Amino acid sequence: MDGIGESSESAPGVPSSQLKSNGSFREGDRSPKQVSPLRGGGSRNTSPLGRVGSRNTSPSRQKVIKTKPRGFDEERVATFVKAAHPDVQMEDSIWAMLPEDLLNEILARVPPFMIFRLHSVCKRWNSILQDISFLKFHSQVSSHGPCLLTFWKNSQIPQCSVFSLPLKTWYKIPFTFLPQWAFWLVGSSGGLVCFSGLDGLAFKTLVCNPLTQTWRTLPIMHYNQQRQLIMVVDRTDRSFKVIATSDIYGDRSLPTEVYDSKLNSWSLHQVMPAVNLCSSKMAYCDSKLYLETLSPLGLMMYRMDASYWEHIPAKFPRSLLDGYLVAGTQKRLFLVGRIGLYSTLQSMRIWELDHAKVIWVEISRMPPKHFRALLRLSAERFECFGQDNLICFTSWNQGKGLLYDVDKKVWSWIAGCALQSYNSQVCFYEPRFDASIY
């Protein structure tokens, strides 16, 4: 979290004078090089807000801070301190006889980022990522995440940092393999990450697996325009699709195009019925793509199997200021946004679509103290995205992250480092070795 309290209003890019960093903002430094003010010390340990420069390595409760920002809940920060690994003594006389397949099954359960540490054990472990048996077990583990992937460019050099929520640790993945033109983070699904960008006049897309450092540019679309994209991976089918809908300015009617990795080509689909301006957020669940139209405010759905656009006549809440569509697990679809035109009366709410009744049902409201801490000014911008029933809010100016677990109904702050600045993009990510770019 950045230094809220004193100089939090400093513009991104201006290093706060009160920060004590253990070096300049250099390449190779472990902490992510965000432009907005960083936590003191450069370490990934959370420091209580306002107590910049202190390095709290204790996994226990945080000390009470002197300057508490209005509405900030320090209790929640305490729960996100980096997990300590209890060191259990293991005796070689017992474990030396462990059969290889069981060893592979155990390694498949080690968090992917921690596998890299094991490479120097011996030659066989160094090539574990090519071991079929290990990959098979690894792919059977249902979830290796969730993580938050942050992407930005530091004077043309791509940077990527991943925050692992289970491990509560940031990892700066080497991203030098990315071509220069890759500029926009489209999103991530099933371990793959998709980027788009303009290579000269050509609008291109690529997919990559950051863990295996493999990547591939996809064929060019039929209509070479900068477009709204979404990528979805089907793990059971071992394939992925990229869907391109409207162009980003929303003023052209283009046929929806779908890239299918099994065919390695784009196919043309129905043009979306004429609507003005689509929001940039799309959500995909249950083989349906949902998109919000802004003028008029409405919900459009594209059935992948039937290939046609449909208007879903669910009435949107009145006085809705922003509408983010977030896909949950299975068929769940959420709408997130602020209600209320006047800043003093605003609240952030979450609705879920009742597919049968075709109505938005309010399921949660952000507690006012979190709302005030997240958005200090009513005009502040924030991003909202989600995956697997987790919804993340990041505030542009403050580089903070707030997480809502829909199932557990728990709100928690993600502390430890600035998450987003004006030039970084964030999405959920699941590190998987078995995610294939083909």
Place this chain on the structure above:
Amino acid sequence: MSSSKSNKIVKLESSDNKTFEVEEAVAVQSETLKNMVDDGCANDTIPLPNVNGKILEMVLGWCKKHVDETVTGDELNKYEADFLDLDQADLYGLLMAANFLNVKGLLDRVLQRVADMIKGKKPEEIRRIFNIKNDFTPEEEEEIRLENAWAFD
């Protein structure tokens, strides 16, 4: 899995000649035993030469708990968490038994427990524990360490 209405008893004998009698519903939590029951080989006492009495008792205790319909979700979670509070030798024995008997839930838990134990360890320790020979030259090892330096915190 609902308990079957048949009151069939399955008899098992451990490597150290201890006999255990359990209901079929409990025994079939083990895929291995389930296959034997389905194939009609479970009428006599089944010998389990790879599993000793102490471990077998633990495994059967786990299986019993998981067919008991009176146990709540929270109770089961606590039971599972406390269950693995074992010394190394027992944990290893449990791993081998759960693997041999193919008790999926238990095996998964034990595997995860071992993964959690090794994930923070240094390479030298890993080599010692699993009796692995370091076949890298010091230069090679250093190169690999540098390559993966980003993953160290």
